[in-house]
Amino acid sequence: MVYGFIKQTGGEAKIRSAPGKGTTVELFFPSLAQGAAATPIPARLGVGQGGREHIMVVEDDPFVRENLTTQLRALGYRVTTAEGAAEALARLPEDVDLLFTDVVMPGGMNGRDLATQALTLRPGLRVLFTSGYSRDALLTEGRLPPGVQLLGKPYRRHELAAKVREVLDAPPGPLP
Incomplete structure (x- = not known):
């Protein structure tokens, strides 16, 4: 990260x-050159379209989980959170539209295992993975299969908004 x-x-x-x-x-x-002005940051980057869907966020880091939850709620989404995979499976809402899970988590069950079990419980569920590891590293280590949706950390709010919307708008399907 x-x-x-x-x-x-x-x-x-x-x-x-x-x-x-x-x-x-x-x-x-x-660094800025002597006397150079900083490039102004636009007041508002295009954040993308939010929605009203229900998202289950699974993230073991409390700071990241809270920040992510705040951003998703600001985009209009309903959010349920869990610290780990076992808690997420126990609390998986009936009306959940998207599982947004970290790939690497403590507790013996990683994000891929969680997604596989969650899809068994909620067919049609969309899944978005996130990780501070590169896609290549996750594929090489076998933690993720090719073709899954992945948002690399760190990400900006507009990248989060765009990726969540992309995954929610895509047709549901099993993990590759």
Whole structure:
């Protein structure tokens, strides 16, 4: 996630590690030239269209979960939350439209396992995964099959709004 943030700002990250010597991490952020003005940030980026659907958010980090819930509710969605997969399955609403789950979670059940079980309970449920790991890493490690919907962390509000709307508007289907 830190690497993604650094790259989004136009910076660089250097990591050096040696056995018995430790690890050094250097973060380089772009600076403004002497006397240069900062580029103004638009007052409002196009956030995209929200909706009235019901979303189940499964995220083990309380800060991320609360932030995500706040953003989705601001877009008009109804939101139910869970800290982990077991809690999500126990509380899975009858009228849920979208399962938005982290891929890597503690507790023995990952996001893919959760999605598979949730689809058994709620056929037609749409699934959106999120992770700080790259899509390639998740595919290589077998944590996700190819072709699933994934929103990489960190993401901006307009990216969240667009991806959620895209997944909700797509026809439902089983995990590939």
